[in-house]
Amino acid sequence: xxxxxxxxxxxxxxxxxxxxxxxxxxxxxxxxxxxxxxxxxxxxxxxxxxxxxxxxxxxxxxxxxxxxxxxxxxxxxxxxxxxxxxxxxxxxxxxxxxxxxxxxxxxxxxxxxxxxxxxxxxxxxxxxxxxxxxxxxxxxxxxxxxxxxxxxxxxxxxxxxxxxxxxxxxxxxxxxxxxxxxxxxxx
Numbered sequence: 001x002x003x004x005x006x007x008x009x010x011x012x013x014x015x016x017x018x019x020x021x022x023x024x025x026x027x028x029x030x031x032x033x034x035x036x037x038x039x040x041x042x043x044x045x046x047x048x049x050x051x052x053x054x055x056x057x058x059x060x061x062x063x064x065x066x067x068x069x070x071x072x073x074x075x076x077x078x079x080x081x082x083x084x085x086x087x088x089x090x091x092x093x094x095x096x097x098x099x100x101x102x103x104x105x106x107x108x109x110x111x112x113x114x115x116x117x118x119x120x121x122x123x124x125x126x127x128x129x130x131x132x133x134x135x136x137x138x139x140x141x142x143x144x145x146x147x148x149x150x151x152x153x154x155x156x157x158x159x160x161x162x163x164x165x166x167x168x169x170x171x172x173x174x175x176x177x178x179x180x181x182x183x184x185x186x187x
Contacts, residue, residue: 007142049125
């Protein structure tokens with residue numbers, strides 16, 4: 001059975017994007033970018049909601065060919081391109097690259113994918129992750145907290161139907177006052 005991870009950069013007040021949808025408030029240090037790269041290299045399947053898919057697909061297919069791309073950015077772009085992706089959306093007609101589109105029930109498809117053999121999956125996108133959280137499908141949370149208050153926007157966590165107990169498995173600090181906390185769902 002596969003494990004499902006959910007992790008993103010988060011403001012201190014719990015948001016992953018500004019009210020306008022901007023993600024540019026988090027500037028990762030080299031150490032944090034390398035941590036994200038190592039995490040992404042361990043994932044065998046990315047699950048994206050439409051908005052995050054469009055953001056990622058707007059840059060990373062050619063991220064390794066951008067002027068001034070660092071070796072870590074080049075490696076991240078290549079890993080991103082090579083890793084299979086499932087995009088969940090009812091508003092787009094097609095996806096490209098190493099991705100397939102699911103227009104039906106996201107929870108049913110994630111449940112099916114979790115039941116397969118294979119490496120871990122990462123869910124990305126607040127709405128898609130919210131559905132997975134409410135359905136009890138998330139096995140691990142990686143919260144990378146940045147020292148900024150956004151005052152509103154897209155929350156990392158959604159309202160849940162009940163309590164979810166977690167076990168702390170890792171804490172780490174990065175330059176600039178960024179703190180990682182990683183939790184596993186207690187089953």
